[in-house]
Structure formats: structure tokens, C-alpha cells
Amino acid sequence: MAVATATPSAQAAAAGTPAPVRETRSDRIVMICNYTALGLFTLAVLYPLVYVLSASFSDPKNVVSGKVWLWPVGLSTDAYKAIFDYDSIVSGFSNSVVYAIGGALLATALTLLAAYPLSRKGLPGKGVIMALFVFTMMFSGGLIPTYLVVDRLGLMNSRWAIILPGALAVWNMIITRTFFQATIPEELVEAAKVDGCADFGFFWRIVLPLSKPIIAVNLLFYAVAQWNSWFSALIYLTNEHLFPLQLVLRQILIQNNFDPSQVRDTAELIRMTELQQQLKFSLIVIATIPPLLIYPFVQKHFVKGAMVGSLKG
């Protein structure tokens, strides 16, 4: 590995802080404080997550009586089994998958289509179009007028009402545009033109293959946003078969709203009441896993994309 052969000072410089000539006592104290503070920050973020995970795998009795505070006490997976018997959770989960995939594909396509032309130098009217986009970040018609538009378009109670209104985030579009500006040199465009490649062909055959990181970032951002959203479903949907997972979670986790008719038999029902508190823990775990699973795969691209987006251009 290249890192192993590098001198210590070069290694440190790569990390942003060159090794000091000699470390003074006060510097060493600062460093110790720094490591401690970082550790405390991290523990503060981590603790609630670990606790919920442990509680979800513990015996319900031990959770209620406060015996669980870090590790699971009295291993039990009943709470997880109960989840799969709860119909609306299962349907919510599959609906959310549909919304996340469909929403991410549509939104990423729109974002790329807007960002690429706006990244090109010398496009007449570019400034005006850009201003039209940016203005919507600062001012909007508001909740009620947007609702009336969706109603007017006849999208109520359809999957489109969940996917369409939020199908483009101007912020992502700006990041993508900056990425294009930084990675697609104007010379490349001109060379392609000389070779007889028009804009469509150039975009399809050269820009897109060069832009995998930013495409991955967009897909991830939109999919996670869609996976986590619930408010548009709350106002646009009344048909429970279309509800996304988050809306179902809201009913169970926050409104404490269990529907006994969803449970298949009475033995199950009794168990369910016992598991009520427990179910919340396992639900939190289940709902958190999908986005957390995707993100490490895209993180590499993401940090690169965000860096390029923020520093260049």
C-alpha cells in the first residue's frame, strides 16, 4: 500500500495536519482533549442506537423493568416475529420500496437533464433559467396551494402524488451541475463537436459514463428522502393499501395506535399486547436498516461528489 511507504510527515500532511517539529506539552494536552471530545461526541450519537438494538433483542420484561441499559438481557426475537404478522407493516414496507426506487429513478433523471445544460458555458438564457430554479429554494406557494395543484391534476390517492411533487431537489441539481462543470472540460465538448457528436450523443455517450459518482449520489439521496418521507402520504393518500412504511410507523410508534384486527388470531393478540412496547424497538431497527445498508456502498462516491461540489467550479 502506498500509505505504508509514505514518510510520517507526508502521511500527516495528507490528513491535513503536518507533524509538528516537536510537540509541546500544551499541544499534547490539546490532542488528548480532542480525542476525548471526539469519543464523547461519538458515544452520544451511538448510545441511543445501541440501546434500541439491545432492547429489541431482549425479553420484554427486562426492558420494562430497566434491566437493559447496554447489552440485551434475556435474548428474544419475538418482537421481530411479531412484525411480520402485522399486515400494514409488510404492505408499508413494499410500498416504500416502490416509492423509493421509482422516485429515485425519476428524480435523478430530471436532475441530470436540468443540471447538464445549465453546466454548459454560453447557453443563452442560462442565467434566467438558473434563477427560476434557485428562486424556488427561497420562496414557495405554500402547503395549501401545492395541495390544490395536486388535487387539480387528479393525483389524489395515487402513487404519483407521492413521487411527482418532490421529484426534483434544486439543491441536488446545483451539486450535480457543479460536478459537471468540474469534471467535463469544455475542450472535450469541442472535440466531440469536431467529431460530429451533437449534444444528445455527447451527453449519453460521454457525460453519463463519466458521471457515475454523482449519479450514485443522486440515486442515494432521492431514495433515502423518499424512503423517509411521510407527510405527502399523510395529506395525499386515504387508501391504506398505498401507505408508505413511515406513515404506518407514525401510527404505531408515535400515536400508539395498534389495530387488533390486523393480528391474525387471539393467541397472537395477547402476545401482541405484551409485545407492544417491544415491537416499537424492533420497528425502529427494521425501519432504519435499509438506508443504513445502502449508504456505506455509496459513501465513497458521496464524499467525493460532495467535495467536488463544494470546492470546485
Added chain:
Amino acid sequence: MAIDTLVRRTPTQGAARPAKKKLGLGERLRRHWQLYAMLALPLIWLAIFAYWPMYGAIIAFKDYNVVDGIFGSRWVGFKHFERFVESYQFGRLLKNTLVLYTYELLATFWPPILLALGLNMARRRWYRRSVQLITYAPHFISTVVVVGLIVVLVDPNTGVLNQFLGHFGIGPLDVLNDPSYFRHLYVWSGAWQTMGFSAIIYLAALTSVSPELHEAAIVDGASRLRRIWHIDLPAIRPVAVILLILNIGSIMSGGFEKVLLLQNTLNLQTSEVIDTYVYKLGFASQVPQFSYAAAIGLFRSLIGLVLLVLANTIARRFAKSSLW
């Protein structure tokens, strides 16, 4: 994250390019028709889902009814605005909104900066990596789940918070239903969730600092703290100013979903903000009052816009970096 693209630039950039032969506008439009074709779909989307609602906001000046539609309903001028400003709710709503979001702005602004400075200083790779991996994670957790997490953690009977406090003979505290805790709960859970992810942009700004600056400072005998103060912090400042302006702009629109989720009838005294009130008027009441709700929403959007312009002007004058 594309902060720098939003920052105003001096017009001298690009002047180095040789002046090309000027083409007529018609010729230039024709030459780029494929690019405009690409823009068509996003622009149609923008027109329908961003600008049509802005046009629809005129119902705030009308008595909207479903039969006549937006266009046909009767004009009533500023009636709904006057009604809102004169209502007994007005003072409390405005205060709750401003206090909550200002508190949020102040409390969530500095943790990412501290975290980024700390990470930038830390030299052990595995330590940096693990801190980053863990602190980013909450960003990907949904608002519903975060609120669900709060609900189970602070539960008066079974929550780990009250069991912990119980050891010291405190409580049990009914944190969720007590209006005096609402703001702290809202704001600090937000800081918990956003700290790691917001640090990324500051880290990016810090990695762009030239190592020679640090080396020179070390040769001159500068301590770590001095180098942070004189090298790292100035490097972060432009980004921090821009982010602050953006956050001020969203002060009147951000966080509404979490407020609605954390809200209940017992903590309304501090948790009712303009956005949740608009939601209730429009969707949770027996007779939806669309025009009145739209007027209040418009009022809020305008305050947000004014704050944004104000913040930008101040930043341009004093911090020498601004959004436009």
C-alpha cells in the same frame, strides 16, 4: 453542498478567454436546441409543481371555494391577513415559531464545526474513520423514527432516561407532555441527527487548506490552538457564513414535520408554530379553511424571504461573503 457555486463572483473571471465572433441570438438558440430539449422536462416540472402553486397562492386574497376554483372565486383583498394578525393566536404562533427556529439555528450551528476541527486534527485513521461512520448515521434515519426513538427513550415508565434519573431520585419526568421541555427536545435531537453529516462540508473546506500554512506556523512556534484560530477557522468562515444565511432563510420553513410529530395536545403551548397551524386549518379541521390557511402560509413565506435578504445583506457588508 455546492456552496461556492452560489457565492457571488467577480465578473473578471473568464475574461481571459479570447472573445469569440459574436453570433446572432437566433443562431445561438438554434445551435443549442438539443440542450433546451433536455431542459424541457425539468422546466415543465418546475412550472407545475413550483410556480403553479405560487400562482395558486392568490387564493389567500380570495374566498376560495371548490365550485368556482382558484380563478373564479371572489376577491376579498387582505381580509384573511387582517383576520390572522388580529386573532388571539397570532402573538403566540409568531413567538413560538421564531423562538424555536432561532434556538435551533444557534444550537445546531457549532457542533459540526467543532466536530470537523477535531476530525481534521485527529491523525489516527481508524479513529477518524469510525467517528465519521458513526456520526453520519443519524442523518439517514427518518424523522418518524427519530421521534419514535425519543418516545421510547423518554417514556415516563419504561424509558431509559427516567430509569437513569430514577437512580438519583429524580422524576419520573413526562418530557413529551410538558410544554417546557418541547423546545430542548426538538432542538437537541436535531443537533444529534445533523451534527456528523453537516461536518462534511467543513471538513472539505479544511482539507483545502494548504499544508504549507501549517508548516510555516509550526516553524514560527505556533501552538495547535493558535493554528486552529488563525488558519483553520478563517478557512471555514466563508462556508459557515453561507450555511448560516441559508439556514436563516429556512428558519420559517424548516423542521415542520418533526414539530408536527412531536406535538400533542398537552405541549401545544410551546409546540404550535405557524406551519402546524396552517396544516390543521387546511387538513385536520372539520371545515377546511383553505384561503385563511393559504394567507397564513404566504405570510410565513414572506417573512422567510425578508429574513433571507436581510441576512444576506448583513453578511455581504460584514463577512464579505454572501449568497448573491
